[in-house]
Amino acid sequence: MAVGYQGLPELMPVAGVRLATVKAGIKKPDRRDLVLFELAPDTQCAAVFTQNRFCAAPVQVAKQHLSVGRPGYLLINTGYANAGTGERGLADAIACCTAVAEVAGCEPERVLPFSTGVIGEPLPVERIKAAVPALLAELSDTGWAAAAEGIMTTDTVPKAASRTLELGGQRVTLTGVSKGAGMIRPNMATMLSFVATDAAVAPELLDSALREAVAVSFNRITVDGDTSTNDALLLLATGRSGASVIDAENSDYRRFVAALTDICIELAQAIVRDGEGATKFIAVKVEGAETVAEAEQVAFTVAESPLVKTALFAADPNWGRILAAIGRAGVDDLAVERVRLYLDDLLIADKGGRVADYDESAAAERMAKEELTIGIRLERGSAEATVWTCDFSYDYVRINADYRT
């Protein structure tokens, strides 16, 4: 069960978005595995996708369709990722879009496909096509929780969040879902995540808002350092709230970005809390770096060290492994005698070694907590970054050794 999971929060409908989730029998019988989003006409869409060179067929098709015009439908299947599937994979992704377009009565280019699951095996297109009429028949504006379940793979819990804010006297809603537990080290994107709002935002500002939010949310998480072939994050703005269009970087834009960043952090953290085998949720906060990139580099090196992650699993204050990870993070002129290391509020190491009054039992108490901040102060500048990660347990090995069986 995900660390700190309290059940799904209340998910507010977003005017202009309807959803449906059905059982298509894609990989496992009797589970809801196919999701459709229907978007009101003129919905603006901003998107970021994986930087993996082996990007999946649906990612390629979605990018191409986005270049043609505004999407009317998003079709998402779990079970198979349709990645590493060559030419056939592209044809399969397009066939799924065409199946939706035929029933919905729109152009295939208005449908964006998304897939998640096993890499390298072909998509069961016929089963997906057969389920499309039922999908369109079940569309409703209250389908968010079911959609959050429908896109899960090795996730143990669904992930979704909602926010509201006032813009020009109108209440605006943001609601989003995300999935992902392994192959998590997003690079300019994440595993699958879809966030919708009824705010009206000019296209270029919607895009910059998404990039601002992603930089400090989905691009700051790691489970295993493996960037997926299928990462995609979509931000959909239907404009149906009645609030006026945000068309300048004014205070409304800043407040919208703040709310979007907030929901993206919650959705991204939910992925880490449900990281494969996770028993702990860890923030690695690096301060006093010369640049944000340097702070991120140190934080990710610590967050991805298998030795640090297994020590966290064991609740063993083996902080020497954290120092070793900082030392190999590529900061060539690091003055190690100035580095300070904290577990939550407890100063553990400075001047190149443990503090004079080091107390192993106090350190062990911090390490035993289910949620912990590893604080690292480099004393080189004023830049900082926080990366969220989880520990490395027997269950990580079990889940990934058994994944396809």
Place this chain on the structure above:
Amino acid sequence: MAVGYQGLPELMPVAGVRLATVKAGIKKPDRRDLVLFELAPDTQCAAVFTQNRFCAAPVQVAKQHLSVGRPGYLLINTGYANAGTGERGLADAIACCTAVAEVAGCEPERVLPFSTGVIGEPLPVERIKAAVPALLAELSDTGWAAAAEGIMTTDTVPKAASRTLELGGQRVTLTGVSKGAGMIRPNMATMLSFVATDAAVAPELLDSALREAVAVSFNRITVDGDTSTNDALLLLATGRSGASVIDAENSDYRRFVAALTDICIELAQAIVRDGEGATKFIAVKVEGAETVAEAEQVAFTVAESPLVKTALFAADPNWGRILAAIGRAGVDDLAVERVRLYLDDLLIADKGGRVADYDESAAAERMAKEELTIGIRLERGSAEATVWTCDFSYDYVRINADYRT
């Protein structure tokens, strides 16, 4: 037990080198944990050390002593790494050198200290000092196997190798020992390894020979991607074989480098075969890269992917994870449709997906082997690199979660 381990090979003495290994009670009672090398006068020494910024106190002291003159003694303890120990760590390392120097009757600067074990806890200097007289009394030229055992930490087997070659009609010997099983991703060095030869080699050529050999041996292995704070590799040339001095890059030099590279590869591979929790020994061979650096980058990304390593543990031919790792390896203009992926001799994927006649059972048979080569052809150029690694098992988590208890 290490993958493919056949017991220690015959270890030939090296004229000019004597060794001793005793029980000093450093961390565990009743184990041989302290090793001394005695080197004949005028022995040349070439060395490479960790690039980790938190480099251990003994590494700092050894570098400083090497800058002063030729070493006469190497003192190696297991149990504690004397890293992350600040100013006290430096004083402790020097105190150990002084203890040897006093009994041996030499300058402290002629003693090089090496430590391996837990990071961050202080060295029990008094126990080490107390054992020094016994060490000096036990020196013998047949002490190689005992030394290989004396430097172990989480190693399950000792690691050592010997080679001989003829140089100018004289038989020359190379014998070396190494240790290491976790925190293995050497960067210009390795965990502890000591190789000695009775060849006579001019200092600058000994240094270049070592760097050539390391680049394709110790710098091509990874267990967990974590670069240690204590990595050190020493090459000691006593010149006692009677062969004439190698003082130019002639055919004798090339043959010496070839033999040195060969022994370094065997010692480096021995570390991977005994990688923490390893059940498989894997070569990741990347061909057709634009540069060697590019080939290494792709090979290390695959070799360090937790998802690839757990699939190898499960003997699951989940080759999509290998493609995903190749795709995130940072080769921005990679033409994925040209990449070919092999398991040993078996072509698995090309043209962006699995081959037309893909046979899951044949792939599973390759994945089940105890030793396997993952072949990756990028078709971009003619550079290649092979990286050796192991799989990721439950025992890796167990060993590292329990390490200090």
